[in-house]
Amino acid sequence: MLKAPDHQVAGHKALGGKLGPLVDDSGRFYKPLQGDERGTKEVAFYTSFSSNIKVPDHISRFFPEFYGTQLVEASDGSGMQPHLVLQDLTFNRVNPSVMDIKIGSRTWAPEAPADYKQKCMKKDRESSSLPLGFRLSGLQIFESGETGFWKPDKKWVQSLPADEVRLLLKKFVSSNTSKAMDSKPDCAFASIVYGGSTGILSQLLELKAWFEDQTIYHFYSCSVLLMFEKELASNGKSPRSEIKLIDFAHVYEGRGVIDHNFLGGLCSLIKFISEILTSPEDFATDGLLEDIQIAVLVSLERVVAL
Known part of the structure; x- marks a missing residue:
């Protein structure tokens, strides 16, 4: 028996007679x-x-x-x-918190049709893709058995500026998840979900090391999916933190060239998560955002030079 996925946070959904997974x-x-x-x-x-x-x-x-x-x-x-x-990436997971992050300052390939490029460029400009090198595409955060999930509207999520993107990355690993964007998350699960030898940061760094060398593929409009189980984390158990790459309709041959667009966005996400681990009480400083924007600009310059 096929059914619509319970934990899909982005993309077209198989609901209301629409085509979806x-x-x-x-x-x-x-x-x-x-x-x-x-x-x-x-x-x-x-x-x-x-x-x-x-x-x-x-x-x-x-x-x-x-x-x-x-x-x-x-x-x-x-x-x-x-x-x-x-x-099915959420199969056998219990109440998973899931975040879909689209990687890259630009989500269109040079070979793409002109009208598609224009549509993508508009989205990239109106989101955090250009300034940060990535944007949130959708998320769900498990709150409790009584209240279920917080699953904000994906259009709202995709349009968030840099500071609020970082706030949601904090809320994702907090015990006091609140719909109010002015509430201060406690990052109670940051160390066990983002940190550690098997945490999300370690996995992202492993992926980054490959992207620093691989020249087989160039990934455009591809996402990194972050997942963990809050109830396990609350009980001091391994939260099954995991990353997966998804959406490959815009992958092109690398032709011996490093994928600077994807690598730059990945490095930016890594820097955000690293800063949350090292300074969970502080909100993003101008210095941090400036460093990230410089790194993204350097990556973009490399892409344009190619």
């Missing part, structure tokens, strides 16, 4: 293929990536498992349609 009860995620070249490109990426011996195992674990494609009944009632069959 589905999940089954065995841990598989069915993503409808986009009808244009994006669907073909995403299948090509997964096929290439899953068989690429140049990608080390410790890096491939950050990507969803790929099970091929399959015709299934589409959620919009349009009949049997081709779907990517992937790993």
Whole structure:
């Protein structure tokens, strides 16, 4: 029995007769293929990536498992349609807090059509993508068994400026999650979720080390998914902190060149999380934001030079 995912925080949803991804009860995620070249490109990426011996195992674990494609009944009632069959990343998780972060100062590839570039550039300018090198695409934060999840409107989340992006990164790992943006998060779970040898920061640094060398792929409009289980953290247990990369409809050949656009955004996110771990009581200082913006500008200059 296929159904709409319970923990999807961004993208098109299979609700109200609309086309969107589905999940089954065995841990598989069915993503409808986009009808244009994006669907073909995403299948090509997964096929290439899953068989690429140049990608080390410790890096491939950050990507969803790929099970091929399959015709299934589409959620919009349009009949049997081709779907990517992937790993359901929240399968067997209990009340996961999830954050979708789109990486890169620009979310469009040089080869993209002009009208698509214009649409992406507008979103990049109106969000934190240009100043920070990443933007939040959506999130859910588990509050309690009584109140459930806080799942703010994704359009609001995507338009947040730099200071409020950092505030949400703090709220994500706090015990006193509040819908009010002027409330001060306590970052009670920052050390156990973001920190440690198996925490989110360590995983991001491992991914960064690969991106500093890899020239196989260039990732545009790709997201890093952050996940953990608050109830485990509250009980002093491992919160199952994990990152995964998702959305590969805009991946191009690297042609021997480092992906500075993705790497710059990844470094910016790492700097934000590192600063939360080292100074959880302080809000972002002008100096921190200035350092991040300089790093992003340097990355952009490298991209333009290419």
